[in-house]
Amino acid sequence: MxxxxxxxxxxxxxxxxxxxxxxxxxxxxxxxxxxxxxxxPPPAVEDFTYPQADRIFQERGIRLKSGDGRILLVTCDSRPGLLEVNARGMTATDPVGRGRFCFQVSGSTGRLSLELPSVYAAKGNDYAVRLDMRTGTEAKSFDVEKNKWTQVGETADPQERVFTLLEITATA
Structure with a gap:
């Protein structure tokens, strides 16, 4: 005892x-x-940084910054429901898609912060999608038509200025 x-x-x-x-x-x-x-150990805090963003930038020339995990860069294939964004001058920097980038959206809403120069067109999916872009110091948003091609950036600008895509927002 x-x-x-x-x-x-x-x-x-x-x-x-x-x-x-x-x-x-x-x-x-x-x-x-x-x-x-x-x-x-430090507390577990999610910083929402896009996984393997540096590797993707080296391989494809698109800088994925952060998001909520519901908009993901995927391979453009015959899957229905992908959001597609096209950028000029990416042949050398993007040997995979040559400036054609596809995103899969899941959930009721999604947000992705990125940096993709010279975006000129986007094909929507079943979501209401908004692209926030910048040319010089001017910011502009474009609503992408559901399941149709939409002119954005330089093709929608009367002065044909080059725009950089900064954020994708999707809502079901």
Whole structure:
């Protein structure tokens, strides 16, 4: 019985002062073996950074920044329901799609922050899609027609200025 009490007392000290009901508190361990603030891991905080964005930029020339995970860059294939965005001058920087980028949208809403220069057209899907773009210091938004091609950027601009796509927003 004495051994059992000794084990319980050691366990209480090891747990940092937890005690049984009615017992006096046991002080937490201090000194060289005591855990410090540096020993605790940082809290898990989601920063919404697009996974493998640096690799994708090197391979395709599109800079994917952040989002909610519901708009993802995918391979353009015959799957229905993909959002497609076309950019000029990407033959060398995007050997995969040559400036043709497709996105799969899931959920009721989605948001993706990116940087894609020289965007001139987009084909919508079943979502209400808005493209936020910039030319110089001027920002402009374009609504993409559902399941149809829409002129955006330079093809929708009377001055035919080059626009950079900055954000895609989709709502079911």
């Amino acid at each position: 004495k051994t059992l009490y000794r084990c319980l007392a050691v366990g209480v000290v090891a747990l940092g002062g937890l005690t049984a009901v009615g017992a006096a508190p046991v002080p937490a361990a201090t000194g060289a073996g005591a855990p410090s603030a540096d020993d605790t």
